[in-house]
Amino acid sequence: MPGTLGEQSAVRVWEEGGVRLTFVVDGAMGLVPHEFFPTIPESYWAAHPETLDEHGLVAMSAGGLLVERDGRAVLLDVGLGDYQGPIPLGKSVIGYADSGSLPDVLKSVGRTPEDIEAVAFTHLHVDHTGWAFTAGDDGRPRKYFPKARYLVADSEWAPHGRGELIPGAPPRSAVIEPLIPEHTEIADGEEIFPGVHALVTPGHSPGHTSYVIQAGDTRVIAFGDAFHIPTQISNPGWPSRPDVDGEAVLKARATLLAELAKPGTLGFACHFGDQPFGRVRTGESGTSTWEPVPSTVLQPTPRLLKV
Numbered sequence: 032m033p034g035t036l037g038e039q040s041a042v043r044v045w046e047e048g049g050v051r052l053t054f055v056v057d058g059a060m061g062l063v064p065h066e067f068f069p070t071i072p073e074s075y076w077a078a079h080p081e082t083l084d085e086h087g088l089v090a091m092s093a094g095g096l097l098v099e100r101d102g103r104a105v106l107l108d109v110g111l112g113d114y115q116g117p118i119p120l121g122k123s124v125i126g127y128a129d130s131g132s133l134p135d136v137l138k139s140v141g142r143t144p145e146d147i148e149a150v151a152f153t154h155l156h157v158d159h160t161g162w163a164f165t166a167g168d169d170g171r172p173r174k175y176f177p178k179a180r181y182l183v184a185d186s187e188w189a190p191h192g193r194g195e196l197i198p199g200a201p202p203r204s205a206v207i208e209p210l211i212p213e214h215t216e217i218a219d220g221e222e223i224f225p226g227v228h229a230l231v232t233p234g235h236s237p238g239h240t241s242y243v244i245q246a247g248d249t250r251v252i253a254f255g256d257a258f259h260i261p262t263q264i265s266n267p268g269w270p271s272r273p274d275v276d277g278e279a280v281l282k283a284r285a286t287l288l289a290e291l292a293k294p295g296t297l298g299f300a301c302h303f304g305d306q307p308f309g310r311v312r313t314g315e316s317g318t319s320t321w322e323p324v325p326s327t328v329l330q331p332t333p334r335l336l337k338v
Contacts, residue, residue: 032325033305033306033308033309033323033324033325033326034304034305034306035081035304035305035306036081036082036090036260036261036303036304036305036306037081037082037083037084037085037090037304038084038090038304038305038332039056039059039084039090039092039304039305039332039334039335039336040054040056040092040094040303040304040305040306040307040332041056041305041328041329041330041331041332042054042055042056042136042139042140042328042329042330042331042332042333043305043307043308043326043327043328043329044140044326044327044329045251045297045308045324045326045327046246047246047247047248047249048245048246048247048248048249049100049101049246049247050098050099050100050226050244050245050246050247051097051098051099051100052096052097052098052099052244052246052251052299052308053096053097053099053140053329054092054094054095054096054097054299054301054307055094055095055096055097055106055110055133055136055137055140056092056093056094056110056132056133056136056332056333056334057092057093057094057095057109057110057111057112057130057131057132057133057136057161057162058092058093058094058110058111058114058128058129058130058131058132058133058333058334059090059091059092059093059128059129059130059332059334059335059336060090060091060092060093060111060118060126060127060128060130060158060302060336061084061086061088061089061090061091061126061127061128061336061338062088062089062091062118062125062126062259063088063089063124063125063126064076064083064087064088064089066120066123066124066125066126066272067089067125067126067259067271067272068089068259068260068269068270068271068272069270069272070269070270071262071269075262079262082260082262082304084336086336086338088126088127088336088338089126089259089260090304090305090336091126091259091301091302091304092301092302092304092307092332093110093111093128093130093158093159093161093301094108094110094133094136094301095107095108095109095110095133095150095162096108096253096299096301097137097140097142098224098227098244100224100225100226101225103148103224103225104142104146104147104148105147105148105149105150105151105223105224105227106147106149106150106151106176106179107150107151107152107153107242107253108150108151108152108153108159108160108255108301109133109150109152109159109160109161109162109163109175109176110130110133110158110159110161110162111128111130111131111157111158111161112130112131112133112160112161112162113130113131113161114128114130114131114161115128115129115130115131116128120198120199120272120273121198125272127336127338128158128336129334129335129336129337130161130334131334132333132334133161133162134162134175135333136330136333139329139330140329144175144176144177144179145176145177145178147176147178147179148178148179148180148224149179149180149181149182149223149224150163150176150179150180150181150182151182151217151223151224151227151229151240151242152181152182152183152187152240153239153240153241153242153253153254153255153256154187154235154236154238154239154240154255154256155183155187155188155191155197155200155201155206155207155210155236156199156200156201156236156256156273157199157200157201159255159256160201160206161201162175162176163175163176163181163206163209163210164205164206164209172204172205172206172208172209174209174213180215181210181213181214181215182214182215182216182217182223183210183214183215183216183217183238184216184217184218184219184229184231184238184239184240185216185217185218185238186231186233186237186238187233187236187237187238187239187240188214188216188238189237189238190237191203191207191210192211197236197237197275198273198275199236199273217229217240218231219231223242226244226245226246227242227243227244227245228242228243229241229242229243230242230243230252230286230290232254232255232257232283232286232287233276233279233283234257234274234275234276234277234278234279234280234281234282234283234284235255235256235257235271235273235274235275235280235283236256236273236275237275237276239255239256239257239283240255241253241254241255241257241287243290248295249295249296249297250293250295250296250297251296251297251298251299251308252287252290252291252296252297252298252299253298253299253301254287254291254298254299254300255301256271256273256301256302257280257283257284257287258284258287258300258303259271259302260302260303261300261303261306261309261320261321263284264284264288264311264319264320264321265318265319265320265321267281267284267285267288268281288311288319291310291311291319292311292313292319296310296311297309297310297324298310298311298321300321303321303323305332306321306323307326308323308324308325308326309321309322309323309324310322310324
C-alpha cells in the first residue's frame with residue numbers, strides 16, 4: 032500500500048507487462064516550506080499537517096528510477112550522492128539532507144553499476160546528478176556507471192555548454208565539466224531505451240525532461256521536478272523556488288496534466304513523500320488530484336532525516 036506524504040519513501044517497485052520500475056532511493060531530504068514554496072500560503076500548511084514530517088519539513092526523497100526490461104536496465108536520475116547537511120540555495124538554507132545509499136540499494140535489487148546501459152537525466156540539478164561521477168584513484172572524476180551513456184536533453188545542456196551558471200546545478204568541476212566529453216544529447220520524443228521516450232517539459236530548468244515508459248497496456252510518466260508536491264497538481268500556478276521560467280513551468284504542467292489524465296496512464300513522482308507511484312484524477316470541478324496507487328515495498332527507507 033502507499034505510504035504517507037510526511038514520510039520518506041521506501042524502496043518501492045511497480046511492474047507490468049514485463050517492465051519493472053524500482054525507485055532506487057538514495058536518501059532523505061526535508062525542505063523548509065516557506066523557503067522552497069514561497070507563494071504557498073501558511074494557511075495551506077496549517078490546514079494540511081499530514082503533508083509535513085515530524086520536523087515541520089516537506090519530506091522528499093532523492094534517488095533514481097530503475098527501468099528494467101528483457102534483462103536490460105536504464106536509470107532515470109542518480110540521486111543526491113554522499114551528502115549530509117543543509118541544502119543551500121543562494122544565501123538561504125532551503126532544507127536538509129542525509130543521502131548516499133543508492134549504491135547499496137542498487138546492489139540489493141540485484142544490479143551493479145556496470146549493468147546500467149544508460150543514465151537519462153530529467154535535469155542537471157544537484158539532487159538528480161549525485162552519483163554521475165565519483166573520484167578515481169587519481170582524484171579525478173570518473174563515471175560511476177562506466178558502461179552507461181549519459182543522456183541529457185539538448186535544451187538542458189545548451190546553457191551549461193555555454194558556461195552559464197544555472198540555479199540548483201551541481202559544481203561545474205564535479206559534474207558539468209566531466210559531462211562535456213561523456214554526454215549524449217537527446218531530443219524531444221526520442222526513444223532512449225525500448226519503450227521509453229523523452230518528453231521535454233522545460234521551465235523548472237532550461238530543458239527539464241520527463242520520460243514516458245510503456246509497460247504493457249499502461250504508460251508511466253516520470254515527471255521529475257515539474258511537480259514537487261501533489262498540491263501543485265491541484266494548484267499548478269504554485270511555483271517551486273528553483274524554477275527558472277515560471278511561464279514555461281505552467282505550460283509544462285498543463286502538458287503533463289493532459290497526458291496524465293489519459294486512460295491507462297500513471298505517474299512517477301520522485302519527491303512525493305512515500306507515494307511515488309500514482310494517477311491523476313480530475314473531478315467534476317475540473318480540479319486535478321494525485322491518487323497514489325499500490326506498489327511493493329522491497330525495503331524500508333534507507334535514510335531517516337536528522338535535523
